[in-house]
Amino acid sequence: MSDASVLETDVAIVGAGPAGIAAAVAARAEGARTLLLDSAPRPGGQIWRHRDPAQLPASGRRWIERLSGSGAEWIHSANAIDLPAPGVLIAEREGRAFTIRWRSLVIATGATERLLPFPGWTLPNVFGVGGLQALLKAGASVAARRVIVAGSGPLLLPVASSLAAAGATIRLVAEQAPALRVYRFAGALWSDPVRLAQAARYRAGFRRARYRCGTWIVRVDPVGSALSVTLTDGRRIWTDRTDLVAVGYGLVPDVRLARLAGCSIASGCVAVDRSQRTSVPSVFCAGEPTGIAGADSAVAQGRLAGAAAAGARRTGGAASRARRFAARLDRAFALRPDLRALPDPATIVCRCEDVSLGEIGEGWSARQIKLYTRAGMGPCQGRVCQPALEFLRRTGADAVRLPLFPAPVGLLADHANRDEGDS
Amino acid sequence: MSRPDAIVVGGGIVGAACARELAMAGLGVTLVEAEFVGGGATAAGMGHIVVMDDSPPQFGLTALSRALLDELAPALPAAVERDRCGTLWVAEDEDQLVAARLKAAAYGDAKVEASVVDGAELPRLEPGLRPGLAGGLLVPGDGVVYPPALARWLAEDARRLGAAIREGEPVTALDGRSVMTARGRIDAALVVNAAGAAAPILTHGLPIVPRRGHLVITDRHPGFCRHQVLELGYLKSAHSSTGASVAFNVQPRMTGQVLIGSSRELVGWNRTPNRALLGRMLRRAADFMPALAGLSAIRSWIGFRPATPDNLPLIGPSSRIDGLWIAAGHEGLGITTALGTARLLGDLILGRAPSLDPVPFTPDRSGEPAAAVHA
Amino acid sequence: MPELVEFTVDGVTCRAAPGTSLAAAMLDAGVTAFRRSRTGEPRGPVCGMGICFECRVAIDGIAHRRACLEPVRAGMTVRTGE
Numbered sequence: 001m002s003d004a005s006v007l008e009t010d011v012a013i014v015g016a017g018p019a020g021i022a023a024a025v026a027a028r029a030e031g032a033r034t035l036l037l038d039s040a041p042r043p044g045g046q047i048w049r050h051r052d053p054a055q056l057p058a059s060g061r062r063w064i065e066r067l068s069g070s071g072a073e074w075i076h077s078a079n080a081i082d083l084p085a086p087g088v089l090i091a092e093r094e095g096r097a098f099t100i101r102w103r104s105l106v107i108a109t110g111a112t113e114r115l116l117p118f119p120g121w122t123l124p125n126v127f128g129v130g131g132l133q134a135l136l137k138a139g140a141s142v143a144a145r146r147v148i149v150a151g152s153g154p155l156l157l158p159v160a161s162s163l164a165a166a167g168a169t170i171r172l173v174a175e176q177a178p179a180l181r182v183y184r185f186a187g188a189l190w191s192d193p194v195r196l197a198q199a200a201r202y203r204a205g206f207r208r209a210r211y212r213c214g215t216w217i218v219r220v221d222p223v224g225s226a227l228s229v230t231l232t233d234g235r236r237i238w239t240d241r242t243d244l245v246a247v248g249y250g251l252v253p254d255v256r257l258a259r260l261a262g263c264s265i266a267s268g269c270v271a272v273d274r275s276q277r278t279s280v281p282s283v284f285c286a287g288e289p290t291g292i293a294g295a296d297s298a299v300a301q302g303r304l305a306g307a308a309a310a311g312a313r314r315t316g317g318a319a320s321r322a323r324r325f326a327a328r329l330d331r332a333f334a335l336r337p338d339l340r341a342l343p344d345p346a347t348i349v350c351r352c353e354d355v356s357l358g359e360i361g362e363g364w365s366a367r368q369i370k371l372y373t374r375a376g377m378g379p380c381q382g383r384v385c386q387p388a389l390e391f392l393r394r395t396g397a398d399a400v401r402l403p404l405f406p407a408p409v410g411l412l413a414d415h416a417n418r419d420e421g422d423s
Numbered sequence: 424m425s426r427p428d429a430i431v432v433g434g435g436i437v438g439a440a441c442a443r444e445l446a447m448a449g450l451g452v453t454l455v456e457a458e459f460v461g462g463g464a465t466a467a468g469m470g471h472i473v474v475m476d477d478s479p480p481q482f483g484l485t486a487l488s489r490a491l492l493d494e495l496a497p498a499l500p501a502a503v504e505r506d507r508c509g510t511l512w513v514a515e516d517e518d519q520l521v522a523a524r525l526k527a528a529a530y531g532d533a534k535v536e537a538s539v540v541d542g543a544e545l546p547r548l549e550p551g552l553r554p555g556l557a558g559g560l561l562v563p564g565d566g567v568v569y570p571p572a573l574a575r576w577l578a579e580d581a582r583r584l585g586a587a588i589r590e591g592e593p594v595t596a597l598d599g600r601s602v603m604t605a606r607g608r609i610d611a612a613l614v615v616n617a618a619g620a621a622a623p624i625l626t627h628g629l630p631i632v633p634r635r636g637h638l639v640i641t642d643r644h645p646g647f648c649r650h651q652v653l654e655l656g657y658l659k660s661a662h663s664s665t666g667a668s669v670a671f672n673v674q675p676r677m678t679g680q681v682l683i684g685s686s687r688e689l690v691g692w693n694r695t696p697n698r699a700l701l702g703r704m705l706r707r708a709a710d711f712m713p714a715l716a717g718l719s720a721i722r723s724w725i726g727f728r729p730a731t732p733d734n735l736p737l738i739g740p741s742s743r744i745d746g747l748w749i750a751a752g753h754e755g756l757g758i759t760t761a762l763g764t765a766r767l768l769g770d771l772i773l774g775r776a777p778s779l780d781p782v783p784f785t786p787d788r789s790g791e792p793a794a795a796v797h798a
Numbered sequence: 799m800p801e802l803v804e805f806t807v808d809g810v811t812c813r814a815a816p817g818t819s820l821a822a823a824m825l826d827a828g829v830t831a832f833r834r835s836r837t838g839e840p841r842g843p844v845c846g847m848g849i850c851f852e853c854r855v856a857i858d859g860i861a862h863r864r865a866c867l868e869p870v871r872a873g874m875t876v877r878t879g880e
Binding site: 132139354 | 814815817818819821822823825826830831832835836837839840841842843844845846847848849850851852854860862866867869
């Protein structure tokens with residue numbers, strides 16, 4: 001079919017964060033025709049999100065320059081919605097479908113933030129930590145706004161730092177993990193001077209604000225156009241006024257595309273070998289979907305994946321190092337059980353369908369929760385409530401359904417039509 | 424645990440309704456479900472409540488069932504999302520409009536409200552339909568429900584009446600006096616096989632095969648359509664017993680979402696979506712309602728209808744196994760016909776005067792083994 | 799300083815630097831309630847990356863667009879509260 005909406009490539013890469021960009025550059029270096037696709041208007045993913053490359057850290061700037069000089073085809077503002085057959089990816093852009101025919105696929109879909117319900121988490125001006133960071137990078141102004149940054153994980157400090165640099169007043173950075181564990185994790189960074197230097201820079205960014213471990217948000221209430229935030233350290237409860245709240249409990253690998261492809265998943269991460277090969281032939285995976293390990297690891301895995309996807313014999317230890325790092329991260333920032341007690345029965349768990357925790361029976365499976373309450377059946381397709389329920393109710397994941405992202409009815413009708421014509 | 428009078432195998436909407444009916448009559452009932460109540464074909468279904476007239480027995484069963492649901496309506500919780508939105512059967516051409524007139528007469532004879540709609544009135548009822556359609560048939564008493572919630576309520580009501588509801592307990596074998604499950608054996612005076620498309624796995628020879636369907640639901644677009652809308656050619660699709668078929672069928676949900684069907688194909692228990700058929704189904708729908716193409720689809724799924732050769736469910740005693748009763752094979756009408764099925768089964772089990780002529784529903788009516796019917 | 803682009807939210811004219819995401823531009827314009835939830839609660843952006851679907855608005859008449867994924871464009875007509 002000589003249709004402009006059918007693109008042919010050797011290597012298709014989904015996700016243009018550090019892993020995807022490095023994979024694209026590496027695949028091009030091997031001479032493969034390469035196509036890189038992302039839902040955002042510019043490459044960079046979350047960590048290298050930018051409006052102007054001058055805003056980027058040196059490594060991000062360098063990789064984005066390499067990408068633009070690589071000859072890889074860049075498709076922005078497009079969502080991967082289906083893998084109807086081996087070698088075929090269907091994507092949506094501005095309501096239109098197009099087909100990408102590939103020899104190798106690199107899944108570099110990154111991670112999403114784990115948001116946990118508490119009374120007030122659905123109020124406007126309560127964001128994810130990565131969420132507020134993303135909005136800041138997308139041009140939002142936080143100058144002179146008071147912000148409380150809370151939740152868990154290594155994202156809290158750099159986000160607080162960049163908010164402070166943008167003129168925000170950081171009232172508090174509250175890390176739920178106990179200080180001992182966090183410092184032990186930070187201590188381990190001595191062996192990694194780059195990471196240590198980063199951590200020191202972040203801390204310097206908001207020296208006057210408090211960074212409290214073993215502290216978490218209990219609830220948020222609106223007070224006029226401001227927010228009253230109730231915090232606790234498990235012994236004491238106090239409130240503070242703020243304009244904005246950024247709260248997130250670490251990252252969850254985005255493995256939906258990998259699951260649709262049929263890749264084996266172990267403990268929520270895509271299983272890969274030393275060439276970043278998944279269990280499915282010609283399908284590779286790099287970066288956070290193989291385990292949360294940050295941008296440097298994603299780049300290392302992306303280079304391996306891109307080269308291997310282009311047919312080069314390349315192996316390395318990036319994925320196993322990532323798995324070890326992810327395990328250390330999980331231990332250091334393990335979520336305290338107290339967080340399970342935060343939502344009361346009236347607290348909304350599924351934001352799309354306004355399902356409250358009290359509607360969800362004890363011991364229900366993910367599918368049962370979905371069918372009986374509609375939790376997870378809205379447009380976010382469970383991307384927010386499913387990780388929350390995995391923590392609150394220890395449920396597993398329900399099957400991935402088509403389309404992978406909401407898409408116009410006409411598009412689904414159309415892309416299936418094309419398949420029929422081809423088969 | 425005391426020995427139940429009756430064991431109902433299968434917690435779909437039909438099994439849940441049967442358990443409730445028998446419990447209402449004072450029987451000690453145990454409902455055994457492999458996964459959870461309403462989680463199988465029930466959850467996959469559209470949830471229409473329709474009077475269907477493609478055969479006199481089906482007409483009787485659907486009309487009885489709809490009336491029983493009307494009686495229940497005040498007791499149902501909001502989660503059941505019952506909406507008496509009515510059905511609009513759309514005629515594409517004059518031939519189909521003639522068929523609509525005949526249907527209207529048949530509905531009228533049976534005291535079911537229905538009226539013929541002409542081509543000029545159609546856009547007033549459903550502005551989204553494409554221009555130039557011949558007309559249709561409006562059945563105002565029809566509606567929709569959210570099936571898993573209705574099944575769950577029926578099971579909960581049975582529990583209030585004393586029934587035991589055992590979920591997460593797959594049944595491995597059954598006869599007319601006992602049921603073997605993953606957790607052991609349960610004995611009773613009678614057993615009802617209400618396992619839907621899985622019924623022939625437990626009772627060999629039942630002429631039921633899984634007939635797969637796809638559905639798509641959109642994001643909230645309130646007011647997009649007002650009635651459940653089907654093409655009059657739907658029955659042709661529903662009855663084509665071999666090849667894959669699609670028919671235009673959309674429903675407004677109380678959530679403001681639009682549910683789009685329908686497709687039918689015989690592919691066993693294959694769970695890989697048939698994208699080509701899904702596409703055909705959506706193109707058929709957009710052909711009738713062009714603006715559908717622009718709505719945001721958020722999810723598709725598949726389900727397995729328990730299909731019989733003559734499109735009527737099997738309701739009644741097994742002629743071969745003493746104590747065994749069958750309530751299965753409801754194809755795409757199980758949500759509508761669950762209550763009528765339960766009432767008729769209850770009549771037969773308890774020796775009450777039957778609410779319907781039971782003969783057309785006799786489980787052994789085909790006399791042929793399932794394999795021969797759908798070879 | 800690059801020239802600002804003009805767009806409207808519920809009929810009110812707003813301005814933002816080119817390249818700003820619509821979600822960021824709306825927040826800067828003081829809009830916090832992007833949509834109404836099923837039970838009528840006001841909701842605004844949360845994830846900023848196209849995952850949570852809380853920042854959905856109608857853009858130029860097309861419902862359910864994620865404001866965080868759309869760069870603001872001159873003449874864009876945005877409707878909140880869907």
